[in-house]
Amino acid sequence: MSETKKNVYNPKEIEDSYYKLWEERNYFEIDGNKSIQKSNRYFTIMMPPPNVTGKLHIGHALTFTLQDIIVRYKRMDGYKTLWQPGVDHAGIATQNVVEKQLLAEGTTKEEIGREAFLERAWQQKENSQNAITSQLRKLGVSPAWSRERFTMDEGLGNAVKKSFKQMYDNGFIVRDNYMINWCTHDGALSDIEVEHEDHMGKMYHINYPLSDGSGNITVATTRPETYFGDTAVMVHPDDERHNHLIGKKVKLPLIEREVEIIADKHVDMEFGTGFVKVTPAHDTNDYEVGKRHDLEFITIFDEKGILNGYCGEFEGLERLEARDVIVKKLEDTGFMVKIEDHPHQVGHCYRCKNIVEPYISKQWFVKKEFAQKAIEKVNNGEAEFFPSHWINSYNAWMSELRDWCISRQLWWGHQIPVFYCNDCGHEWVEEGDAPTSCEKCNSENIYQDPDVLDTWFSSGLWPFSTLGWGNGEFGKGTLWSEDDMKNFYPNNLLITGFDILFFWVARMLMMGENITGELPFKDIYLHALVKDEHGEKMSKSKGNVIDPLETIDKYSTDALRFTLAVLAVQGRDIKLSEDKLEQSRNFTNKLFNATNFLQLNQEHFDDLDPTNIKTPLGRYMLARFNVAVKETREFMDVYRFNDGATVLYRFLWGEFCDWGIELSKASKESVAELGSIFKESMKLLHPFMPFITENLYMRLSEESLEEGESIMVKAYPTVSQVDDEVIKQFDLIMEAIVSVRRCKTLIDKGNQKIEKASIKLPSGSDVEMMRPFIQKLGKVEELSFVDEKIANCVTDVSDNLETFISTDDIDMSAIIAKLTKQKEKLEKEIAKLNGMLNNERFVANAPKQVIATNRKALEEASDKLAKVEEELKGFA
Template sequence: MQENNQKETKNTYNPKEIEDKFYKIWEENGFFEIEGNKEIQKEGKKFCIMLPPPNVTGSLHIGHALNHTLIDIITRYKRMDGYKTLWQAGLDHAGIATQNVVEKQLLEQGIKKEDLGREEFVKKVWEWKEKSGGTILKQMRKLGSSPAWSRSRFTMDEGLQESVKEAFVELYNKGHIVQGKYLVNWCTHDGALSDIEVDYKENNGKLYYLRYFLEDSKEFIVVATTRPETYFGDTAVMVNPNDEKYKHLIGKNVILPIINRKVKIIADLHVDMEFGTGAVKVTPAHDVNDYEVGKRHNLEQIVAFDKYGILNENATEFQGLERLEAREIIIKKLESLGFVEKIEDYKNQVGHCYRCGNVVEPYISKQWFLKKEVVKSAIDKINKDESNFYPPQWKNNYNAWMKELRDWCISRQLWWGHKIPVFYCKCKHQWASKTTPTNCPKCGGNEIHQDPDVLDTWFSSALWPFSTLGWGNGDIGKNTLWNESDLREFYPNSLMITGFDILFFWVARMLMMGEFFLKELPFPDIYLHALVRDEHGQKMSKSKGNVVDPLNLIDTYSADVLRFTLAILCAQGRDVRMSQSQLEISKNFTNKLYNATNFLLLNCEQFPNLQDIEIKTELGKYMLEVFSKTTKEVRSNLEQYRFNDGANTLYRYLWGEFCDWGIELSKANKDSIIELGAIFKESMLLLHPYMPFISEYLWHRLNKSTLEDSKESIMVKNYPSINYTDSKNYQLFELILDSIVSIRRLKTTIDLANQKIPKVYILPNAKLESKQQELFIKYVSKLSKTEEIEIVESKVSNCIADITEKVQSLIPTDSIDLSQAINKLNRQKEKTQKEIDKLNNMLKNAKFVQNAPKEVLETNQKALDEQNGKLERINEELQKLQA
């Protein structure tokens, strides 16, 4: 094996040969499952986290990669720390998106969904789901994600369909779900949308000023509107009661152009006297504010177009035109008849469907709503800190949004999704039922039908923290991996990690549903990570051409490199700026670890477990204490979800403290190699949650084993927990390191960086015992390339010095030739002085100063200041060498 290890050191680490192979072994051996770490589970310690279920249509993007990396880090950590662990995976049926995908595929074959009918179309969707859906779950494996795959759920699987019915029926029977004609956000392609499914974008539109003539008069009032096509639904004109110019008109009637409908001029404080002319048209069926005004003034609600955005009979001659296409046609007709006062350019915010991008219309429609009162208890418990947000400022955002909460429109005009379990009888009776009835419970008749709408996708995903654990799954869950015993064990979940952008879409709704049905919030901790942007801080988009494909990054760099990069950049509350340079740093880090392993294996064939040996050498004890401090720090960071701090701590320790110092120091004491190898081997367990593949691979090399043969994985071994201190020894090695750095710096100053020098005096700030002096001299002389180290108690004359907090290093000037360093500094001084003279001449030239742009003058002045500072430092160095 020694020969094999030495042979392997000639090759570089190839993650492509390792990652797929290792992942397959992990999964086949069930290490990700609840019982995967059974041998190390500790009584009463349980951890459960839910994967934010990606859309069944989705592919892994960089936002998923960040989210899944953070979840995997904390899950692997908890699994190794002895927790009975469930990372629940699954997919969302994504009603709108999935229906759109299948509709487009059918249209390519010349088939409309209406040609098939609802039942056959839904069959086609299920067929597509089985063949093509869930690609992202396969892609997650490339990232090294470790959920309990055997327990994956789908928001439309049999059990979750039962859960959704259970929830709906209970809410319905308690009066929390109601039906009625409401003004909703309406997409002419996708139907009703909730408030948070509308994306508002700045629009360069027009403000149209229309003349509405008073009844039996040539006098007119001018109203301003951005949507003239809706005037067919006007049922009033509104002014502010405090507006002097309109007071005499309040109560009078105007006649709507072309259609000649009579409407009244009303007064309401809602009107902004500064907008337009201070008079506005009121269209209760097509505007959110007008809808509220209409209720206050008991105005009629007249709908001007149908659910597809086609103008209806109320638009008279314009019937049949699409609303947006009709706008200019209507305006031209109004202009020709003298009803347009003027048209101005106008910027405003216009809502768009978050799925298809269509302009959203406020639209009167019969829908199902979940009343906002349901959320009250969840809000109260959040403000009693029964769930904590990370970063904490998101609690304020949550509260601010909840104060403005409206009833949630939960019905969608789709064919794919959870059909609303409400039934209607010919006798006009309406009821909700978990099972499909054959007879009406009121009249006994059998002429019944189910509501045609489906539930908003977010309704089923709001139940995700407990429906996946068996809640409401009925008999279906009894003989499955998931059943109500899981609910008792894993609810509440331990933690939610998701992007801040779905705080209101999803997190707030899970809090509401969890508290309502189980009387307990679904998770005590909520970690909201920010967005992944490009290295310039720009949001990634296809139009900008700055989208990063995580699968390409994995192929180019490795999953470990991508994971570590995302983690180290992910500071709480700050966007992640993805950069090529950080990826390269992480790649170099993996090479550093690989090379450190190669060095250790050149000196020893196999390394023991840290727990199985006694650390005896002073260097071993020092590195053990460094490892102990690092372990505590990484644990603390992970417990507080400070993933980037944990990554930085690991990087600093493994690269700097172990690979740079530990290995270098071991060259002065070969007796410590086995001890350092055992510590490094244990360090791979510490690193594992962040970089699972390379840590597993290197651990096995150091252990003289293979994952393939042993089926023994570090992912189900105990996470390091060590408390070792030897302060006297630790302080000695800190002094040793400080002295080496000091001497190296001093040698660089005199241009002898890589050369061996005859003698250095060391003046430490603490007294060293004789044995300590012996160790000190041994390590410092070896690593600083100094023939003789003499420890002194006072400063020695005729020396050049370097002073740190812990030590003064003194090189006697009579033992070295300083002429080369002095000549080099004099050349730098001469060059710097010439640059200073040049800049001074420019800045003293009155003509140049008068004509040069301000920024040029500022740049030159800054350059002059820098050169003066450089000259001062050169003179200081010369003074030291010539003293």
């Protein structure tokens, strides 16, 4: 049995049940906030669809929390709000997960066949989607679940075919033989799917004999096994060591095939031996050289990496295993001159970590020209990055774009909607149902391209395909409606991690622009990665992974959400730590206990009506609340989640609890008003902490969610008149209280109750209004207000007032030390201000406002100094 502590907030009791009710009542749907919707206010944000490969991690928790904060804010602020949920089929990643499952069962995808394999993949999709969506519910997020989509559902499949045809017809999609990145496990990859890693390899120096028998040349290579594909050796034309050999022939070791020595400026004379083997079919640079010199392209291994007949006796070996065997043979036969250590970078498949090969293959590509307009429009300000510096990365990447390889040799994905006729050779794109005969010659001897599309092709359409674009009749009226494109496109905002800027964001921008004529969203917020408390990337091997569900279990959903929000500073890594989570947890507890306090006095509190706030303290807290509302809204509007959260923390804890509640103990009649303000501030906080705010709002309204309407569909607070006068009055009250407390520490009374104190206030202060607050919080039985300094007492001098407490025998040295320090500080300040104000150029150039502020500060500091000096004189 776990003990339940009194006065400790227990979130577990409410989180699941509230969520269930919210969802049942359709609050998350686009008309969930019907009663507060304002006309023509629409807000759309797409959920980046999680991969159906597993479960949520802390990065998901961050991204979805931030999205939910904005969505709840907009929904409460009267927008018709669409937060579009869904999941991504994640081609390679999911296929690999399923393959691993099969492997564990002792079988393979080839053994069970394409159909059975796809069945397994769909099963994986179901399992993962269920896990993910139930975890998302735990996070308290509020997407329009009724519209949940999957990138491979029929409607999105239709959109893929339609957009493919459009791009094909416009000449942006072509099929060609290119040198691409080839993974012998996963097939063709786009450039960004290859990760380059530092690796300590070897540099092999190999002798190639000259055909005329006049000697050898030595080439240097890191990949000796590729020499069977060499079709030339090149030297720099200006290389005086070697250029006399241009035009001569050499024989490749062992196989004795002859290749020519050619001249090409690509060679770096400083590097290696100056002789470079040219393997046009297996190296990106050599590919270009090969094209320049019209060389033969010899491919030496098949799609699985198995060496072919060009490799002589090594035929049948796997490319990686072959290296050592070949090297051994070259050593034995004397062709190997030397082997040195050589650090270099090796490309790996981003999904299976296999070493990627440059490989010539016939694939489908999206031409790089496709991106042109999206580059221009983003740079014209039609979309905006938060933080803004990301536009640099966007431009850098976009300007170096190469054609995007979109065909994948996988089974799991959108099959390419291109058909070929075996009889007449016709090739065409079919955007409708699969045809049974050739559209040109009517032959039934046709087949569909067996490859599937890069997973990012369909996710690139996500901002509009989910709104019904190209869906055909699928889902019409249930998953989407005909007004959706008009109302929700372009989307207002995208929130996602910077790590998929190129993979996804850039692709959405170019596809959206080309296919709909408009960029798909206006604002692009890119958040950082969640790191551990030391700033280390989380990884299973390091054992520093923070699991969102465990965290929720320990600290509550609200605490996790608030922590992530408070740490989400634009442009900085998020270092998540237990300390921060504890702090947020404590904050929820504080709010819970504030409610307990309010309800000691009365059970029910009305909703806030500013005109009904009459007591001075009520008016003061209302004024502070207004400041908080203004700041929170301003920060939300520019996606400064950390600042918004900090404002709320400061207001609710530092102002409402520490001062408002404490002061109300001297003003019982203000409690009813404070309760109303607190209820309203629960609305303000709701987007960050949806559960506790609902709970406390309901408690203070004496309602339950079962009977009442949720806080999540009530109007977000707006700013009413801020009463500056009452803020001034209470600033003075608080200054007096702090001064009394400080004075008491001088006589070692801590915060104990004392009998008498005197305060000298500025003239015109409303002393009778102030008295009860100062007496109560300063813990003074008898408080008197005086016009002159009192003899024989300790004194505290603050900006606007002085406090005196009579004393007989106490050690004065501490007091003198304190006053002396205060004096020095004031003198320094006065000197600084004087320096500025005596500077003619400052007075001539600075804004009047600044000069006035400084004059006033100087005056106040001088006054204060005079008082401090007078005190010191008394001790002399």
